[in-house]
Amino acid sequence: MKELQSEYQCAINLVIDLIGGKWKVLLLWHLNEGDKRFNELRRTIPEITRKMLTQQLRELEGHGLVKRTVFEEVPPRVVYSTTDFGRKLQPVLYGMCQWGDDYAEEQGIQMNSCWTGQDFMKK
Amino acid sequence: MKELQSEYQCAINLVIDLIGGKWKVLLLWHLNEGDKRFNELRRTIPEITRKMLTQQLRELEGHGLVKRTVFEEVPPRVVYSTTDFGRKLQPVLYGMCQWGDDYAEEQGIQMNSCWTGQDFMKK
DNA sequence: CTGTATCCCCGAGGATACTG
DNA sequence: CAGTATCCTCGGGGATACAG
Numbered sequence: 001m002k003e004l005q006s007e008y009q010c011a012i013n014l015v016i017d018l019i020g021g022k023w024k025v026l027l028l029w030h031l032n033e034g035d036k037r038f039n040e041l042r043r044t045i046p047e048i049t050r051k052m053l054t055q056q057l058r059e060l061e062g063h064g065l066v067k068r069t070v071f072e073e074v075p076p077r078v079v080y081s082t083t084d085f086g087r088k089l090q091p092v093l094y095g096m097c098q099w100g101d102d103y104a105e106e107q108g109i110q111m112n113s114c115w116t117g118q119d120f121m122k123k
Numbered sequence: 124m125k126e127l128q129s130e131y132q133c134a135i136n137l138v139i140d141l142i143g144g145k146w147k148v149l150l151l152w153h154l155n156e157g158d159k160r161f162n163e164l165r166r167t168i169p170e171i172t173r174k175m176l177t178q179q180l181r182e183l184e185g186h187g188l189v190k191r192t193v194f195e196e197v198p199p200r201v202v203y204s205t206t207d208f209g210r211k212l213q214p215v216l217y218g219m220c221q222w223g224d225d226y227a228e229e230q231g232i233q234m235n236s237c238w239t240g241q242d243f244m245k246k
Numbered sequence: 247c248t249g250t251a252t253c254c255c256c257g258a259g260g261a262t263a264c265t266g
Numbered sequence: 267c268a269g270t271a272t273c274c275t276c277g278g279g280g281a282t283a284c285a286g
Contacts (some may be wrong), residue, residue, distance in 0.1 A: 002168065010220075029135045097138065109129065111133075
């Protein structure tokens with residue numbers, strides 16, 4: 001598990017350590033849509049391997065951005081959700097998405113929009 | 124040079140391709156403080172190598188987020204600045220920084236604040 | 247279903263020397 | 267000053283098999 005430093009020159013460096021991983025922003029984004037199970041996330045992000053999914057989720061959990069809830073059943077059921085703090089990032093992620101959409105439009109890039117922004121705006 | 128895809132499932136994936144590089148967010152952040160020369164950036168981010176700095180700047184430039192201005196002098200002078208579009212990301216970066224600051228405070232992480240947020244807020 | 251455990255490859259990126 | 271050009275290492279991350 002990647003440890004955070006005890007001191008940072010600038011908050012942006014801390015943020016990069018927290019959500020700079022290859023899949024973390026994507027995971028947080030999808031978890032902000034709603035709680036998700038392990039294989040549900042795999043289906044949402046088909047390119048991710050089990051190993052990477054586990055690892056990135058564990059780091060997000062370790063840093064307090066994601067909560068992991070295990071239901072003691074057979075077969076096992078595990079649900080991932082964002083913590084209050086992870087959820088605080090939502091406006092930022094949303095801003096990123098908007099900016100990305102702007103970029104795509106300006107550059108004529110196609111978007112198969114899994115766009116959850118509207119839901120967010122209603123709040 | 125890393126090419127963008129012609130189509131994305133979701134804007135967040137595009138954003139990750141645009142600024143997901145190891146140093147890109149950091150570079151954009153520092154360039155938002157003001158235009159900077161090559162070695163100035165190296166001093167600001169001592170851990171980055173010349174190679175990486177060049178490469179990441181070239182990608183940002185290629186994607187239209189950063190502008191590179193060469194002054195034909197001896198010795199050469201090259202100034203990097205954010206484009207209008209790159210600048211549009213500033214509120215997002217600022218939001219990330221605020222969130223990082225919150226996190227640091229909650230977790231008791233030390234911050235040697237190169238904090239340019241205040242300047243931003245005045246606008 | 248939700249993961250570990252292993253093995254292994256490949257390419258991001260560091261170190262260093264050189265250049266216009 | 268602002269980069270290229272080379273070489274080489276190292277670990278991120280894929281593939282696969284196995285486990286509770």
